[in-house]
Amino acid sequence: MSTATVTAREVHLVRRPQGMPVADxxxxxxxxxxxxxxGEVLVANRSFSVDPYMRGRMNDVKSYVPPYALDxxxxxxxxxxxxxxxxxxxxEGDLVLANxxxxxxxxxxxRTLQKVPxxxxxxxxxxxxxxxxxxxxxxxxLLDIASFVEGDAVFVSGAAGAVGSLVGQLAKLKGASRVIxxxxxxxxTAWLTDELGFDVALxxxxxxxxxxxxxxxxxxxxxYFDNVGGDHLEAAIEVANDYARVANCGAIxxxxxxxxxxxxxxxxxxxxxxxxxxLQGFIVTDSLSRFPAFLEEVTPWVAEGRVxxxxxxxxxxxxxxxxxxxxxxGENTGKMVVTV
Amino acid sequence: MSTATVTAREVHLVRRPQGMPVADxxxxxxxxxxxxxxGEVLVANRSFSVDPYMRGRMNDVKSYVPPYALDxxxxxxxxxxxxxxxxxxxxEGDLVLANxxxxxxxxxxxRTLQKVPxxxxxxxxxxxxxxxxxxxxxxxxLLDIASFVEGDAVFVSGAAGAVGSLVGQLAKLKGASRVIxxxxxxxxTAWLTDELGFDVALxxxxxxxxxxxxxxxxxxxxxYFDNVGGDHLEAAIEVANDYARVANCGAIxxxxxxxxxxxxxxxxxxxxxxxxxxLQGFIVTDSLSRFPAFLEEVTPWVAEGRVxxxxxxxxxxxxxxxxxxxxxxGENTGKMVVTV
Numbered sequence: 158m159s160t161a162t163v164t165a166r167e168v169h170l171v172r173r174p175q176g177m178p179v180a181d182x183x184x185x186x187x188x189x190x191x192x193x194x195x196g197e198v199l200v201a202n203r204s205f206s207v208d209p210y211m212r213g214r215m216n217d218v219k220s221y222v223p224p225y226a227l228d229x230x231x232x233x234x235x236x237x238x239x240x241x242x243x244x245x246x247x248x249e250g251d252l253v254l255a256n257x258x259x260x261x262x263x264x265x266x267x268r269t270l271q272k273v274p275x276x277x278x279x280x281x282x283x284x285x286x287x288x289x290x291x292x293x294x295x296x297x298x299l300l301d302i303a304s305f306v307e308g309d310a311v312f313v314s315g316a317a318g319a320v321g322s323l324v325g326q327l328a329k330l331k332g333a334s335r336v337i338x339x340x341x342x343x344x345x346t347a348w349l350t351d352e353l354g355f356d357v358a359l360x361x362x363x364x365x366x367x368x369x370x371x372x373x374x375x376x377x378x379x380x381y382f383d384n385v386g387g388d389h390l391e392a393a394i395e396v397a398n399d400y401a402r403v404a405n406c407g408a409i410x411x412x413x414x415x416x417x418x419x420x421x422x423x424x425x426x427x428x429x430x431x432x433x434x435x436l437q438g439f440i441v442t443d444s445l446s447r448f449p450a451f452l453e454e455v456t457p458w459v460a461e462g463r464v465x466x467x468x469x470x471x472x473x474x475x476x477x478x479x480x481x482x483x484x485x486x487g488e489n490t491g492k493m494v495v496t497v
Numbered sequence: 498m499s500t501a502t503v504t505a506r507e508v509h510l511v512r513r514p515q516g517m518p519v520a521d522x523x524x525x526x527x528x529x530x531x532x533x534x535x536g537e538v539l540v541a542n543r544s545f546s547v548d549p550y551m552r553g554r555m556n557d558v559k560s561y562v563p564p565y566a567l568d569x570x571x572x573x574x575x576x577x578x579x580x581x582x583x584x585x586x587x588x589e590g591d592l593v594l595a596n597x598x599x600x601x602x603x604x605x606x607x608r609t610l611q612k613v614p615x616x617x618x619x620x621x622x623x624x625x626x627x628x629x630x631x632x633x634x635x636x637x638x639l640l641d642i643a644s645f646v647e648g649d650a651v652f653v654s655g656a657a658g659a660v661g662s663l664v665g666q667l668a669k670l671k672g673a674s675r676v677i678x679x680x681x682x683x684x685x686t687a688w689l690t691d692e693l694g695f696d697v698a699l700x701x702x703x704x705x706x707x708x709x710x711x712x713x714x715x716x717x718x719x720x721y722f723d724n725v726g727g728d729h730l731e732a733a734i735e736v737a738n739d740y741a742r743v744a745n746c747g748a749i750x751x752x753x754x755x756x757x758x759x760x761x762x763x764x765x766x767x768x769x770x771x772x773x774x775x776l777q778g779f780i781v782t783d784s785l786s787r788f789p790a791f792l793e794e795v796t797p798w799v800a801e802g803r804v805x806x807x808x809x810x811x812x813x814x815x816x817x818x819x820x821x822x823x824x825x826x827g828e829n830t831g832k833m834v835v836t837v
Contacts, residue, residue, distance in 0.1 A: 386767055390766065405769045405770045408766065420764065421761060421762070422762035422764045423762045424760065424761055425762070426748065426762050427726055427751040429776060429777075429778035430745045430778040430780070431780075433778045433780055433783065434776075434778050435775065435776070435777045436776040437773075437775045438768075438771070439770070439773055
């Protein structure tokens, strides 16, 4: 196997962001890639994922995944095409999933790659979103963490995101009595109710979410899937029924907090006692053993169009930082993807 | 059966307190009791319990128990002696547990009474505290709710109270790697370490609990038993290890909150996600089926002195309101009891 040298364009983290990341925290670097070694594969990305959890990895703090190194491209899921293989089982032209985000090309060991399943009606980039880690997050969070059962009333924040949009649809398919979502634009709330079948969608910019949710959930909620934290968590606790469960999945309201500027927490946590609530944080990487069961259930729903999903596509590696900033500002509907 | 008329002195709630209850929220009322009807018993109290949960019942809001009625004595656990019985199985002189707090005498149906077990080394009033609902609360919260396992490091707030003091001792007896308690006076913290065997006791009035706990728990905590809420919950979340569990039992910091004056909540709840924490509220009345197993395990420990307990005794029905105010201010060590 031999190939001409490939020059990859990569986005490197060069400085730890303070609050919202800015362009100067990153650098665009062109780098000649080595030829793939034994067992390795050279991949040309088609698209890669930018996700909220990446903000945490940009900080130099102990967390569930190591922080991103400075002066290196950042890991994350990508769909690409094999352009040169030095590994058994992978051939030029294969579509693969790899941890090669924030770059145009990368070299990876075959054991870090999966072939993209070829399922009629499912496009490859679905495996970055609805059938990837965000999809598994929604499924595990709703079923395993929040112990959803038929008849539950469900509230999900960040409902127009990759995770939240699936949470609401899964709840509807599994017999929720009511599904309420929150999002930050009228276009998103319209998408939730008109396309995805949510019963109610709240635009949190229209007024205090606490008051809006009280009106939207006259019979309370049994499950809250939290992607936001802060005022949304407070609102959910306020309307929660006895024995309600909260899956704490994300806290996008807090991701840009600094030591000097922290988003206040809910002031009604004593209701956890009164109502016997259960709040449980989770990280999808703890539940990778559930991937097969998840794919078995959800893949047909995606293929048949019973589960809908949306991508917000930003074109070009040079726009990756702006795509990520947009994600943190809530500018995406569904999965935020950068095409290469 | 016949008896001379008995006049009971009762403490009635006559106004819903705003914030800390004041004397004028209550009235002392002398009332001639009817003779016990069929199946009823007349009880002369020896002592009764005042508990933090009673503050919630003084508000006219939906909660896990109905609010106290105005112009009537308040329910709560009491130990008394049968002075007249019109019920099979109860005779003059029997010591009984009844829901007849805040009064000197009361008439109750036999089905609401239990005889005080006669166990050597266990005084009757123990059944108001360490072997009563507070004891069951500690046991259920630590074992069932917080899923304590041997080797866990445990933090308990309100540690010198009836519940907290047992939580720490149970954790030690069951092999905790470290037990840390917090309380509000030097006498209490000395009692926790010198008498009860806590590894560390923090006086939260000595400085921010967040900083004190960080120093006291260099290897983090696995279980937090929360009686306080507010800054204590925030501190516990800050030092919690991955997969730590919180039993949310009480929130005494919040009990006197009003709509206009609310204690701020923790500002670090996003760590619930990062650390995969589980917070679960509970009410002991949901776990009454666990009473026999609890008594079987803990009664011998109390009788043998391996579990120690303390009572703060206030004498006289006329002092009951002041005893309750003292409880909310943290003036008790162990169980707060009013003797009649």
